[in-house]
Amino acid sequence: MPSTTASPLMDRLGRVHTDLRVSLTDRCNLRCTYCMPEEGLAWLPKPELLTDDELVRLVAVATERLGVRTVRLTGGEPLLRRGLPGLIARLTALPHPPELSITTNGIGLARSAVALREAGLRRVNVSLDTLRPERFAEITRRDRLQDVLLGLAAAQAAGLAPVKVNAVPVRGVNDDEIAGMAAFAIEHGYRMRFIESMPLDAQGAWDRGRMVTADEILERLGERFTLEPLPRSGNAPAEEWRVVGTDAVVGVIASVTRPFCGGCDRVRLTADGQLRNCLFAATESDLRALLRGGADDEAVEAAWRASVAGKGPGHAIDSPDFRQPDRPMSAIGG
Ligand code: SF4
Numbered sequence: 419m420p421s422t423t424a425s426p427l428m429d430r431l432g433r434v435h436t437d438l439r440v441s442l443t444d445r446c447n448l449r450c451t452y453c454m455p456e457e458g459l460a461w462l463p464k465p466e467l468l469t470d471d472e473l474v475r476l477v478a479v480a481t482e483r484l485g486v487r488t489v490r491l492t493g494g495e496p497l498l499r500r501g502l503p504g505l506i507a508r509l510t511a512l513p514h515p516p517e518l519s520i521t522t523n524g525i526g527l528a529r530s531a532v533a534l535r536e537a538g539l540r541r542v543n544v545s546l547d548t549l550r551p552e553r554f555a556e557i558t559r560r561d562r563l564q565d566v567l568l569g570l571a572a573a574q575a576a577g578l579a580p581v582k583v584n585a586v587p588v589r590g591v592n593d594d595e596i597a598g599m600a601a602f603a604i605e606h607g608y609r610m611r612f613i614e615s616m617p618l619d620a621q622g623a624w625d626r627g628r629m630v631t632a633d634e635i636l637e638r639l640g641e642r643f644t645l646e647p648l649p650r651s652g653n654a655p656a657e658e659w660r661v662v663g664t665d666a667v668v669g670v671i672a673s674v675t676r677p678f679c680g681g682c683d684r685v686r687l688t689a690d691g692q693l694r695n696c697l698f699a700a701t702e703s704d705l706r707a708l709l710r711g712g713a714d715d716e717a718v719e720a721a722w723r724a725s726v727a728g729k730g731p732g733h734a735i736d737s738p739d740f741r742q743p744d745r746p747m748s749a750i751g752g
Pocket residue numbers: 678679680682683684695696697698730731732733
């Protein structure tokens with residue numbers, strides 16, 4: 419990758435931001451109970467979404483002027499974005515191409531994995547909370563487990579490696595599958611990661627008591643496997659363990675009980691072009707308005723730096739003053 423002389427995108431706490439999450443759409447083909455209501459969540463109107471040209475320009479500013487090195491495409495469901503392989507190819511062809519990955523529910527991956535890989539996508543994270551078809555249909559309100567499993571296999575075959583499987587255990591919903599899902603991932607060569615649930619649902623119904631903590635996840639895994647801790651890589655949010663006797667690695671992302679905000683290196687761009695300096699930010703910077711108002715790259719860079727300069731220390735989920743963001747995760751991008 420050509421080196422960039424961009425000065426680092428740093429906040430007041432000295433955290434350097436090199437990771438950009440870009441939401442490509444707020445739409446989704448599932449309706450997970452912990453994310454969206456069954457009906458009635460209005461989609462963003464199409465004219466409000468960033469066009470491919472706008473998106474490529476913003477990623478170019480991020481990589482050439484701000485030192486961003488990794489870009490994760492998210493949603494909603496990013497595979498629903500029309501012409502996605504073409505967009506990925508354009509991002510890969512930038513003078514300072516970012517390392518590109520995607521977080522998806524896996525539906526549609528079976529038919530698109532090869533095209534995405536050929537366009538320049540490097541890795542894929544697939545969200546999957548259960549291996550039981552009826553439970554999958556209950557959680558997602560759609561009977562699509564088989565599509566996700568085919569998508570995982572296709573991603574693996576296309577070389578989008580390592581294929582990571584992200585599960586959010588919820589007490590009384592799927593927490594009895596923690597060890598079983600890890601065994602499934604080990605068997606197929608996927609990298610299993612368990613994520614503590616966070617208050618980002620559209621309904622505002624998150625309940626801390628139903629969140630399964632990292633300690634509990636490790637206890638369940640420890641009942642079936644022997645785990646050996648691995649050194650943490652950089653600012654990666656996942657703590658990882660090698661499963662003794664196998665090549666497999668399992669990870670836990672303890673966003674709530676062991677927050678990693680002190681090493682945060684990420685910013686987020688919503689599908690409608692709003693820059694969020696934190697998943698839980700109360701304010702956004704309107705980059706779309708700048709672009710559509712004719713701003714040059716210097717002005718976009720300045721707005722981006724100003725947003726990051728104003729970033730708070732972290733999410734404070736455990737504080738009594740914690741306020742859930744106005745936008746749900748499906749509109750922010752995970
Ligand atoms: S909550 Fe905000 S500061 Fe903490 S890791 Fe997430 S984006 Fe970074």
